[in-house]
Amino acid sequence: MSDAPRVLFWRHGRTAWNVEKRFQGQTDIDLDPVGHAQAERAGRLLATLRPDTVIASDLKRAADTAGYLGRSSGVPVEFDKGLRERFGGSWEGLTAAELAERWPAEHPRMEIPDGEHISEVGDRMVAAVDRGLAKTPPGGLLVIVSHGAALRVGISRMLGVPDERRELLGPLSNCCWSVLQARGQTWRLMEHNAASLPEPVVLSDDA
Template structure:
């Protein structure tokens, strides 16, 4: 195991984020505010000294990763295993539309076991299992500090899995804000949480919408 520090950065804002529309695997791009967020966050992320950058292959994550990489001599590699949760039938719908159409499923997905999933979509557990493969592969390489650029729902699942949190408690982790990050470091062979939902404004208290990882 070589990794000592892991930073997981959420992408900047998209028009779908602004409209509270669920994206999942839909390949949306950053809006003007999201591009500004990425530029403004980049120096702070670079200061954490990543030695390798791996991004989700979705455009909103790639654009965010590029804003960081341009301040370094690092190339960005992409990996589809870092994609957001597949939200199945909910993709493209607003939060209000999903709550109206699937009230019980929505509540279960938000507040119960990590194995709950949207209709025809993925659970947090499934997402974490594919994302952690990327971490394990990095762990077999030379880098001590890695930056992953990904998505809110994936970050919740991956954080819960790496910290060894009970699966029933993953839903207590709020969604990470746009261009905010989670920082973990390894001590005595175990991952420890250094910062959660960190960003230029410090730790940000979530709004009701931010509590839904995957928007």
């Protein structure tokens, strides 16, 4: 087994606010029935990867999603507030259409006037991943259960992508995941926005 650690970043299942296209931020929204079904299915799949450590945001939609993996894998779920979604200030609870109407300049750039700066989100996400890796054995699998915006900036940071260019990485759908694996001192993106287990990779010359 390789000593290179892997980190699987898993977005929570669907909520009613996802359907309504409302900015959730740190408002503590429950999974809807579809979200629970998504998390149960994905949890059973991910359990077959035999995760060593599972750490989740303490917001209910992520915590409940992680619970399905914990029950399927037998790995206890730990919680880290550093994995919470970006705080959205006065944007939380508003629809995308309302945000575009009220903040026509800021909304396309996701510049929340009274919200958390994206650099702060990146800092705390990377710190939380580091704490998780410290609890994971060499060559092990760490599963991080979090939220769409927070995951995208966290993954981008680990790949060396500047915060302002995080849109280079496509969004994560509800209950989908991405996998990073270490190679020396850098990280490589092995999967993105996946909903099924990976196929074996036939190594190329530069692998």
